[in-house]
Amino acid sequence: MTAPTELDEHALEANWKRFQDRARRVTRTAINRGILVRPCRCQKCGKLPSPRKDGKSAIQCHHPDYSDPLHVEWLCSPCHRAVTPVSRHGLGSMPGSSNSQAKLTEQAVSDIRKTYEQGVNGYRRLARQYGVSIPVIKRVVNGRGWTHVE
Numbered sequence: 001m002t003a004p005t006e007l008d009e010h011a012l013e014a015n016w017k018r019f020q021d022r023a024r025r026v027t028r029t030a031i032n033r034g035i036l037v038r039p040c041r042c043q044k045c046g047k048l049p050s051p052r053k054d055g056k057s058a059i060q061c062h063h064p065d066y067s068d069p070l071h072v073e074w075l076c077s078p079c080h081r082a083v084t085p086v087s088r089h090g091l092g093s094m095p096g097s098s099n100s101q102a103k104l105t106e107q108a109v110s111d112i113r114k115t116y117e118q119g120v121n122g123y124r125r126l127a128r129q130y131g132v133s134i135p136v137i138k139r140v141v142n143g144r145g146w147t148h149v150e
């Protein structure tokens with residue numbers, strides 16, 4: 001089996017969405033069956049957020065890895081926003097994300113550049129990790145996009 005080329009990008013992206021949907025389904029079922037229990041506190045900052053207006057818990061379920069749907073982190077919404085690329089949750093716009101490159105948070109952009117410079121991950125792995133396409137990563141790394149981010 002050969003490594004996927006950039007032509008497979010759309011397939012990868014579609015795959016990733018399927019993964020994500022599946023993970024969410026599995027998690028919902030696990031919660032309904034009591035396999036996963038939603039805690040009251042955020043696992044990251046330890047805050048106890050007040051429930052949302054619709055009565056649902058304000059603690060959100062974060063999947064660090066969609067291929068492992070039962071491995072979840074329970075986060076308050078500020079922490080969740082901080083760890084998740086904007087595009088994944090369709091959250092409102094942030095500075096620098098009001099155009100076609102609007103899939104990454106500024107934090108993510110600066111992390112990607114650092115990771116790439118250290119030679120830890122190549123374009124493909126970064127793209128997968130951040131849920132964006134390879135050309136987006138290239139633009140970020142080459143500094144042609146997101147030039148306002150240090």
Ligand SMILES: [Zn+2]
Nearest residue numbers: 042045076079
């Ligand atoms: Zn938190």
